[in-house]
Amino acid sequence: MTQEELDALMAGELDDMPTNTTDDALLMDADDETMEESLIDSDALDIEKDKATSQLMHEYRPSSTMSWPPPPPTDDHKMVHQLxxxxxxxxxxxxxxxxxxxxxxxxxxxxxxxxxxxAKQVASNIALFETLVAKFPKIEQFQKALDDNQMMKNHVENILMNTQMTQDEVMMIMDVMQYQDIHRQKIERVINVMRALSKYMNALFEGKKDDDKRVGSAVHIHGDTSTEDVVSSEDIEALIASLGKK
Structure with a gap:
């Protein structure tokens, strides 16, 4: 190969380099767009799943005649949340x-x-009218006032006794209310036990693989008792045989 041919070959390769670079850039852009579209589709699918799950949870209605399915884990049914x-x-x-x-x-x-x-004032009035009655026994107004004050004294004593009894009842109510705090402490102890059990169960069932990387479970498996509507292998063979006859 002569020097002229070598120079021409090198010049041709240099001319082709921008074209190859442009093609590679276009391919990379296409790959990036494909990845972005895939991520967008995945995010949209997750959003739709979350919406569907949320709708099912909020549309749940408890029934006294049905024990299954259990209520969804909303705020109204979370046990620790409610407690x-x-x-x-x-x-x-x-x-x-x-x-x-x-x-x-x-x-x-x-x-x-x-x-x-x-009561102190009534007692003073009684003492006064007793003195007046003793000095003026013929004046009926003094005797009547004395009788009225003595009756008033009895009423005041009853009011005072009822007031003191009411205070005693209030103190007894406060003592009874102390049991409410004891009940609250018992509920909090139950909550702590439930939380400890929840953490233990989560740790017990914890796996090394993330859930999003696991293979989906089969909807119907041979031997299931709730697959009446699923086509059996005999039905498939009969269908293939009928198609072969046609």
Whole structure:
């Protein structure tokens, strides 16, 4: 090969290089577009699956005559979620009840103090009218006022006694409400046990392979009792034989 032929060959290869580079770039762009379309299709499929699952979960209606299928894992059926709501709501309501009882007890203590002041004044009136009746026995108004104040004293004593009994009842209610906190602690202990069991079961059934990399399960397997609508091997052979006769 002469020098001129070698130079011509090298010049031809250099001329072909941009063309090859352009072709490679086009192929890479096509591959990228294909991968992007595949990713988009996969994402769209996942979104559709999530929508379908969410729709089925929200369309579920419990029935007292059916024990299967179990309710879907929505917020209304998650056991720990529901128990957490129970403990939270019960604690809030118990706090409100304690506050109301404390307010009632404060009012009753104030009423007791006022009643004692009234009783003191009534006792002073009785002492005064007893003196007046002793000095002026013929004046009926003094005797009537004395009788009225003595009757008032009895009513005031009853009010004072009822006020004190009400305070005692409020304290007893507060003692009873302490059991509500004990029940809340028991529920929280149950929640902790359930969470521990859930973590244990998840760890027990954990696999080395991701779920999205696993092979899909067969819908119908030979020997299933719920495959009446599936075509059997005998039916397939009969169909092939009938097609062969035609």
């Amino acid at each position: 957490d709501d129970v403990t939270k709501d019960s604690e809030l309501k118990a706090t409100e009840v304690f506050d109301k009882l404390e307010t009632i007890n404060t009012f009753m203590m104030s009423a007791e103090d006022d009643t004692k002041m009234v």
